Amino acid sequence: MKIECECGGTLHKVNVRKRHYRGGSFFYFERVEAEVCGKCGECYYSAETLHQLDLVADAQQATRVGKS
Numbered sequence: 001m002k003i004e005c006e007c008g009g010t011l012h013k014v015n016v017r018k019r020h021y022r023g024g025s026f027f028y029f030e031r032v033e034a035e036v037c038g039k040c041g042e043c044y045y046s047a048e049t050l051h052q053l054d055l056v057a058d059a060q061q062a063t064r065v066g067k068s
C-alpha cells in the first residue's frame, strides 16, 4: 500500500463508511479500512479490502434475491 499521497501528503490509516457499488446495487459498509491523505483528503483502499467488500456484497445480494 502507498505511504504517500500523490499530492505529497502523508496517509493515515482510518476506518471509514463506504458506499460500494457491486452488481447493479449500492452496499453500505461501516468501518472499512482505508488510508486517508492528511493534506487533500483523498481516500485509498487496498485491493484486498475492495475484494473483501465485493465478496460481502455478493453474499448480501444472494440473500436479497432469495434462497433457492
Ligand SMILES: [Zn+2]
Binding pocket: 005, 006, 007, 008, 009, 037, 038, 039, 040, 041, 042
Ligand atoms: Zn493528498
